[in-house]
Amino acid sequence: MDPAPAPPPPFAVHLVTGGGPSPELALLLRSLAAARVVALDAEWKPRRRGSPAAAGTGDGASPATAPPQFPTVTLLQVACRGGDGGEGERERERCEVFVVDLLAVPLADLWAPLRELFERPDVLKLGFRFKQDLVYLSATFAAALGSDAGFDRVEPFLDVTNVYYYLKGHDRQKKLPKETKSLATICEELLNVSLSKELQCSDWSCRPLSDGQIQYAASDAYYLLDIFDLFQQKFTTEGKCSSTMELNSDRHGSPTVIECSSSGYDICSGGYLMSIVTKYSEKILLTDSDIKPRSSIRKEISKLPTNAKCKDRVDCSTEWQGPPPWDPSIGGDGYPKFLCDVMIEGLAKHLRCVGIDAAIPSSKKPEPRELLNQTYKEGRILLTRDVKLLKYQYLASSQVYRVKSLLKHDQLAEVIDTFQLKISEDQLMSRCTKCNGSFIQKPLTLEEAVEASKGFQVIPSCLFNRNLEFWKCTDCNQLYWEGTQYHNAVQKFLSVCNISD
Numbered sequence: 069m070d071p072a073p074a075p076p077p078p079f080a081v082h083l084v085t086g087g088g089p090s091p092e093l094a095l096l097l098r099s100l101a102a103a104r105v106v107a108l109d110a111e112w113k114p115r116r117r118g119s120p121a122a123a124g125t126g127d128g129a130s131p132a133t134a135p136p137q138f139p140t141v142t143l144l145q146v147a148c149r150g151g152d153g154g155e156g157e158r159e160r161e162r163c164e165v166f167v168v169d170l171l172a173v174p175l176a177d178l179w180a181p182l183r184e185l186f187e188r189p190d191v192l193k194l195g196f197r198f199k200q201d202l203v204y205l206s207a208t209f210a211a212a213l214g215s216d217a218g219f220d221r222v223e224p225f226l227d228v229t230n231v232y233y234y235l236k237g238h239d240r241q242k243k244l245p246k247e248t249k250s251l252a253t254i255c256e257e258l259l260n261v262s263l264s265k266e267l268q269c270s271d272w273s274c275r276p277l278s279d280g281q282i283q284y285a286a287s288d289a290y291y292l293l294d295i296f297d298l299f300q301q302k303f304t305t306e307g308k309c310s311s312t313m314e315l316n317s318d319r320h321g322s323p324t325v326i327e328c329s330s331s332g333y334d335i336c337s338g339g340y341l342m343s344i345v346t347k348y349s350e351k352i353l354l355t356d357s358d359i360k361p362r363s364s365i366r367k368e369i370s371k372l373p374t375n376a377k378c379k380d381r382v383d384c385s386t387e388w389q390g391p392p393p394w395d396p397s398i399g400g401d402g403y404p405k406f407l408c409d410v411m412i413e414g415l416a417k418h419l420r421c422v423g424i425d426a427a428i429p430s431s432k433k434p435e436p437r438e439l440l441n442q443t444y445k446e447g448r449i450l451l452t453r454d455v456k457l458l459k460y461q462y463l464a465s466s467q468v469y470r471v472k473s474l475l476k477h478d479q480l481a482e483v484i485d486t487f488q489l490k491i492s493e494d495q496l497m498s499r500c501t502k503c504n505g506s507f508i509q510k511p512l513t514l515e516e517a518v519e520a521s522k523g524f525q526v527i528p529s530c531l532f533n534r535n536l537e538f539w540k541c542t543d544c545n546q547l548y549w550e551g552t553q554y555h556n557a558v559q560k561f562l563s564v565c566n567i568s569d
């Protein structure tokens with residue numbers, strides 16, 4: 069099953085595969101020297117279940133000298149944002165993205181420039197949980213060049229997870245929430261960009277890399293810069309007029325604040341950058357215990373299904389036995405129906421977006437018995453992440469399914485795959501994401517929509533001259549229209565569900 073082809077990314081990628089005289093390497097070094105903000109990411113060969121040593125799994129691709137404890141980093145992604153950018157100068161557009169093949173470029177050519185980059189006080193480094201990358205990167209360089217050739221710090225550093233919470237309005241004085249967001253989720257929420265997850269756990273030690281792998285790897289670094297741009301915008305806007313910025317937090321709801329908000333912001337100059345660094349940056353320091361793997365670290369890592377970066381992805385082998393209650397062979401009407409447990413209500417919205425009937429529990433904190441009753445009465449399948457629910461034997465096992473994936477997109481793909489759901493393009497957005505109701509069949513005119521929205525919902529005036537069609541949910545009266553968010557959502561689900569246009 070090939071995923072639908074992703075649209076081409078908005079940046080060009082330099083693949084660096086040569087040492088010494090290679091022009092790409094020269095460009096990389098020049099860009100690093102001139103950059104003020106550099107986004108970093110690294111890839112390594114995923115660890116398979118039951119193979120404790122990541123390096124040297126017998127395919128000959130990993131150097132035999134690598135310490136067996138840490139995976140060998142095979143790819144380093146670097147996205148550089150422009151030069152100094154004095155007052156008024158707009159450097160935002162200038163961005164170079166490099167995918168550096170660490171299996172091809174002599175590490176000796178890279179070590180000194182990288183160490184300088186990591187430690188330069190006037191260059192802000194961006195990453196997503198980069199400490200682990202740094203540990204592996206350091207081990208990879210030390211294995212090749214000698215124990216002194218590792219890296220022990222990255223400073224100043226800004227983690228995109230913190231940027232995310234800042235943009236979401238989280239109080240900086242308070243502790244960050246425990247839930248961990250994946251980079252894909254962050255990109256989707258902040259940028260409305262879907263990063264393909266298919267390739268995340270692909271074999272990064274195989275050569276040649278596919279175009280898809282190169283693009284995927286480059287995206288991981290590039291979008292960190294995009295997220296930083298949002299952060300800068302908010303930082304500068306708040307610094308100037310303390311107005312807040314609307315973020316695209318409710319993707320499936322109808323308000324289209326994004327479309328209406330002004331885009332006239334100032335891109336920050338070097339001065340702003342330094343105040344961001346002072347106010348928000350941190351440092352990554354590797355101690356001896358980080359660099360020399362202890363058995364406890366090893367244990368922790370080997371517990372994970374693949375490598376830690378892939379922890380969102382899980383073994384999707386299913387215990388589902390079927391047939392589902394809607395199966396015509398046992399008297400069903402052929403229409404899949406689910407009940408999503410409270411922990412996975414987000415999945416319910418996603419299922420509705422692709423036209424599947426997905427209810428949520430009738431009470432906020434349902435007892436297991438209530439959940440199972442509703443499931444049984446309405447002929448649904450209960451989707452849950454709660455293992456405890458599986459032990460209720462009085463309900464046939466073919467009415468409870470434990471969802472294994474952690475992220476909504478993956479959960480959606482998992483459910484579609486497990487229950488062999490047929491999703492077609494005209495089913496997309498055919499159901500109210502708010503209440504699971506269905507839409508009236510005939511679209512409303514603008515006048516009818518304005519009438520229907522009275523005292524209930526505000527239709528932004530910027531939509532008035534755009535000749536849009538409106539639909540109303542027959543159950544909760546929510547209005548929907550084909551705005552930008554609608555089209556983005558359709559595009560997203562086309563690719564998640566592997567529907568090609």
Ligand SMILES: [Zn+2]
Pocket residue numbers: 500501502503504505541542543544545546
């Ligand atoms: Zn509704």
